[in-house]
Amino acid sequence: MPTAEKGIVVQIRKINDDIWDMTVSAPVIAGNSRAGQFVHVRVSEEFNPFLRRPLSVGPCSGDFLRLIFIVKGRGTRWLCNRCPGDHIDMIGPLGHPFQLPEPGAHSFLVAGGIGIVPLLLLKDQLPEGTSVDFLLGVRSVSLLTIDNAEIRQKKIQLASDDGSIGFHGSVVELLEQYLHKCEGKGITVYGCGPSPMLSVLKSVCTPKSIRLYVSLEVPMGCGMGACQSCAVSKVDSDGYYLVCQDGPVFDAAKVDLKPEAVV
Amino acid sequence: MSVDTTVRMGGLELRTPLLTGSGTFGYGNEFSALIDYSHFGGIVTKSISLKPRPGNPPPRICETASGGIINSIGLANVGVEEFISEKIGDLPLQRTEVFISVVGDSVEEYREIVSKLEGVDGIAGYELNVSCPNVRRGGLDLGGDREAVAAIVSEVRSITNRFISVKLTPHYPVIEPVAKAAADSGADALTLINTLVGMTIDAEQRRPLLGNVTGGYSGPPLKPVALAKVWHAAQAVDIPIWASGGIVNGIDGIEFLLAGASTLQLGSVLFVDPFSPGRIMKEMIDYCERHDVERLSDLTGSLEV
Numbered sequence: 001m002p003t004a005e006k007g008i009v010v011q012i013r014k015i016n017d018d019i020w021d022m023t024v025s026a027p028v029i030a031g032n033s034r035a036g037q038f039v040h041v042r043v044s045e046e047f048n049p050f051l052r053r054p055l056s057v058g059p060c061s062g063d064f065l066r067l068i069f070i071v072k073g074r075g076t077r078w079l080c081n082r083c084p085g086d087h088i089d090m091i092g093p094l095g096h097p098f099q100l101p102e103p104g105a106h107s108f109l110v111a112g113g114i115g116i117v118p119l120l121l122l123k124d125q126l127p128e129g130t131s132v133d134f135l136l137g138v139r140s141v142s143l144l145t146i147d148n149a150e151i152r153q154k155k156i157q158l159a160s161d162d163g164s165i166g167f168h169g170s171v172v173e174l175l176e177q178y179l180h181k182c183e184g185k186g187i188t189v190y191g192c193g194p195s196p197m198l199s200v201l202k203s204v205c206t207p208k209s210i211r212l213y214v215s216l217e218v219p220m221g222c223g224m225g226a227c228q229s230c231a232v233s234k235v236d237s238d239g240y241y242l243v244c245q246d247g248p249v250f251d252a253a254k255v256d257l258k259p260e261a262v263v
Numbered sequence: 264m265s266v267d268t269t270v271r272m273g274g275l276e277l278r279t280p281l282l283t284g285s286g287t288f289g290y291g292n293e294f295s296a297l298i299d300y301s302h303f304g305g306i307v308t309k310s311i312s313l314k315p316r317p318g319n320p321p322p323r324i325c326e327t328a329s330g331g332i333i334n335s336i337g338l339a340n341v342g343v344e345e346f347i348s349e350k351i352g353d354l355p356l357q358r359t360e361v362f363i364s365v366v367g368d369s370v371e372e373y374r375e376i377v378s379k380l381e382g383v384d385g386i387a388g389y390e391l392n393v394s395c396p397n398v399r400r401g402g403l404d405l406g407g408d409r410e411a412v413a414a415i416v417s418e419v420r421s422i423t424n425r426f427i428s429v430k431l432t433p434h435y436p437v438i439e440p441v442a443k444a445a446a447d448s449g450a451d452a453l454t455l456i457n458t459l460v461g462m463t464i465d466a467e468q469r470r471p472l473l474g475n476v477t478g479g480y481s482g483p484p485l486k487p488v489a490l491a492k493v494w495h496a497a498q499a500v501d502i503p504i505w506a507s508g509g510i511v512n513g514i515d516g517i518e519f520l521l522a523g524a525s526t527l528q529l530g531s532v533l534f535v536d537p538f539s540p541g542r543i544m545k546e547m548i549d550y551c552e553r554h555d556v557e558r559l560s561d562l563t564g565s566l567e568v
Contacts, residue, residue: 001296002296002297004297004537004538042535042536047330047482047483047511047532047535048329048330048483049326049330050326050330050331050332050482050483050531050534050535051324051326051332051534051535052534052535091297091537218321218322219321219322219323219324219325220324221324221332221334221534222287222293222294222533222534223534224289224293224294224296224297224537225289225293226287226288226289226293226294226309226533227286227287227289227324227334227336227534228289228309228318228323228336228339229323229324229334229336230321230323230324231318231320231321231323231339232321233320233321238317239317240317240318240321240339245293
């Protein structure tokens with residue numbers, strides 16, 4: 001059940017270029033959020049920019065949750081200008097979370113850029129003893145979406161398009177190397193990132209019959225299923241799913257991940 | 264001072280003048296975890312068509328620099344059969360008055376949908392959507408023709424005694440002829456306005472921001488257009504006007520009442536502030552207290568020109 005909560009900014013820091021990491025005190029939402037869910041955040045005191053912004057819930061600890069976001073426009077610019085003590089108007093947690101892996105399955109968390117946010121919380125919420133590899137791809141070291149301490153602490157393997165850090169290539173290419181090593185084992189892949197990356201990820205997982213869950217981001221209106229703005233095409237029939245209500249986490253086999261369907 | 268917020272029209276008594284704008288409140292229960300229905304006089308569902316409609320290709324919503332939004336949902340809905348079998352139970356019939364928005368491709372379709380809904384108890388009335396900018400048929404091409412509007416209203420009137428409002432487009436150069444045509448054909452109210460046709464472009468990508476290229480423009484920037492249409496229509500007809508267009512606070516609501524509206528539809532604002540109905544009612548009551556207005560409905564049409 002979603003709650004409206006006025007969170008209080010506890011800390012906000014710049015990670016890299018336009019990437020910000022905000023810690024918010026929001027006891028109800030932090031206590032109820034499961035990995036993959038999102039909060040709908042108001043980004044102005046008046047009505048311009050008009051819409052709320054759907055942001056994945058990042059790591060939660062006690063009364064606190066983290067929102068890690070890229071400044072893309074006026075709304076996220078407003079958000080990054082908040083200071084400790086400021087209020088953040090949030091509704092959440094919303095949407096369906098990631099389905100946790102079957103006991104004994106090996107999990108790959110595959111993130112592209114800012115897509116790492118829900119996977120950070122998933123890593124924390126995986127059952128104890130879950131076998132997991134956590135992979136993050138970025139275009140370049142200067143665009144890392146989390147800091148080195150967290151990369152080490154969560155044992156995240158890196159890939160960069162320009163080879164400036166970690167594996168030289170895409171995160172999906174890095175995943176393929178891992179898959180080669182553990183073929184035949186029960187595997188679940190959890191992906192979040194830009195739609196072209198998710199599309200390639202699906203093309204790698206599908207032929208190997210690997211279960212793939214993806215978390216999608218699309219332009220959204222109400223966040224509650226009422227306005228039907230956040231549509232993504234179904235694979236097996238005409239029509240659409242709603243990211244806010246049916247997602248944001250989907251079994252990749254059921255959604256059309258072609259880039260023009262998801263922006 | 265206690266302000267009377269009741270609105271009486273066509274045999275209905277609404278607790279407050281606030282309604283929801285069709286298409287912004289789903290099938291009526293999506294916001295139920297957050298919304299206090301007691302602030303509403305009624306709700307208007309999303310538009311129901313004869314057959315299911317999947318809606319338009321995404322992306323379906325974007326913002327504008329002016330503080331508005333443009334949507335191109337394309338009247339996505341489950342169709343009247345599934346609406347009756349699956350959604351009626353979710354309607355907040357016990358908590359507020361419920362109006363079903365109806366959209367058709369033809370006069371016959373409007374009749375068929377309403378005749379099916381006539382079998383459902385508890386519905387207060389219908390809002391006939393003859394003005395959606397996001398579909399090729401049953402939208403502006405019907406609503407743009409006043410004979411077609413008159414034919415739809417007459418046909419529906421002939422099969423129901425329930426309340427009928429007709430939702431009109433703002434795209435008429437003059438609203439009075441179609442407003443009169445709807446009123447003369449048996450409409451109990453007019454809803455003004457539907458969204459304006461709008462468009463946004465990502466110049467860097469050379470692409471439209473909406474999958475359908477154009478969509479319906481709504482939000483605060485629409486208010487002056489809506490006020491003018493409400494004002495003009497109120498001069499032309501004696502039936503109540505349901506105002507819709509950019510209301511985000513109580514003073515917006517008061518302005519529409521002064522211009523001639525009897526009820527106020529909250530639309531896009533619900534996406535941003537699901538608690539706006541309570542806030543807007545409080546702000547309107549505060550206004551009445553400051554101005555010694557005993558009944559909110561006394562403000563309707565009281566603009567001094």
